Amino acid sequence: MKAIVQTEYGSPDVLNLQEVDKPIVTANGVLVRVRATSINAGDWHLMRGDPFISRLMFGGILKPKIQILGMDIAGQVEAVGKDVTQFQVGDEVYGDLSESGFGAFAEYVCATEAALAFKPTNISFEQAATVPCAALTALQGLRDCGQIKSGQKVLINGASGGVGSFAVQIAKAFGAEVTAVCSTNKMEMMKTLGADKIIDYTQTDVTKNGQQYDLILDAAAYRSVFDYRSMLKPDGIYVLIGGSISRLFQVLLFGSVISRIMGRKLKCLMAKPNRSDLLILKDLIEAEKIVPFIVGELVQNRIYNLSDVPEAIRQLEQRQVRGKIAISVWRAA
Structure with a gap:
């Protein structure tokens, strides 16, 4: 072969x-x-x-x-x-x-x-x-780490990438109000995927938009996690799933300490492949909630x-x- x-x-x-x-x-x-x-x-x-x-x-x-x-x-x-x-x-x-x-x-x-x-x-x-890999990561990041619930306000950073594009759609399937962060030339894609709000990070500093979220899913972690503290509600959760390798290991190793300093929940996902989640994704795709x-x-x-x-x-x-x-x-x- x-x-x-x-x-x-x-x-x-x-x-x-x-x-x-x-x-x-x-x-x-x-x-x-x-x-x-x-x-x-x-x-x-x-x-x-x-x-x-x-x-x-x-x-x-x-x-x-x-x-x-x-x-x-x-x-x-x-x-x-x-x-x-x-x-x-x-x-x-x-x-x-x-x-x-x-x-x-x-x-x-x-x-x-x-x-x-x-x-x-x-x-x-x-x-x-x-x-498989990207959508499983998005699903487990939102559901298992983020504990997403219907009606929550969710921000997805890196929304136009492989994981982010699935995360936008899965969060919508869970009934969340989704804000997608991307660059100018990818905004039309976000509309296609169903994002409720879109932030162009080349024009707006996302950490200074004056909004607070129940859940932030960061698929493009290239800035300090402390920058997001003011964007999280008091019981909000920040989940890191991609981006800088150094940032990933920082949160993986020191997440609990950083969480106490931030006063917010901070989590890092290590996705786990499994058939049951593949079948959940199959159902969402066949129901046309994910494309x-x-x-x-x-x-x-x-x-x-x-x-x-x-x-x-x-x-x-x-x-x-x-x-x-x-x-x-x-x-x-």
Whole structure:
């Protein structure tokens, strides 16, 4: 099979399309013919081995232990192991492989049964492949960390990115009043996604808009968390889910101390892939409460293919991508 392989850390130039052995199905494994995948920030961090702690977490201090990256998949079950009970050959599935060995940047992958769920029936494989990692992060950040409730005022910083674009829609599905923070050229996108209010951060200092919120979901944490203190109601919650790696670890390690200093609840999400949440997202998509926002499907008038993964990661590293970038791996004839 074809796969995008890396044998050293570095820029997207270390990623190469190669012929490799097709995975062998394990007793509890599901062999999936990957129809589509998508790009996440975690892909470029693992590619570069930066921050260094990622090398400790996933193995490979000097060289990457994981040589085929990719978290998100959507495809069809090709074979199942003898202990698999949830799926059978031909099922259309999607999932997050970040706790199942990665490997989505390939024509086939063997995933654990727990990493997969049935694909939403009303969207394409390309759309489905953009959902798992980003939408799970948004859902768990809002529901589990943020304890979102209907009628609350929610601010989403970094609303036009992969996680943010799902967060806007999921918060609306929970019945919240959503304020989205983005740049000027992404405001129309926010209207499409259903944001109630939009703040253009290039024109307005969001921390000085005079409003207070029940929940702030920060998917673009590049400024001090203390800047948001006056924007939170006394019982409000600030949830950090993306942005600066240094800021992420600051909150992860010292969040409880910072919370006491701020006098507000401060949380940092470590998303946990699971089938039950994938099924919740499936229901929301089939109810048309969530629509994946894919941009950049064309590269010089052609669809992103597996060989385009290095270029797609290069674009994501520039932090200007709206929504998600989808990669078509196998396309129907």
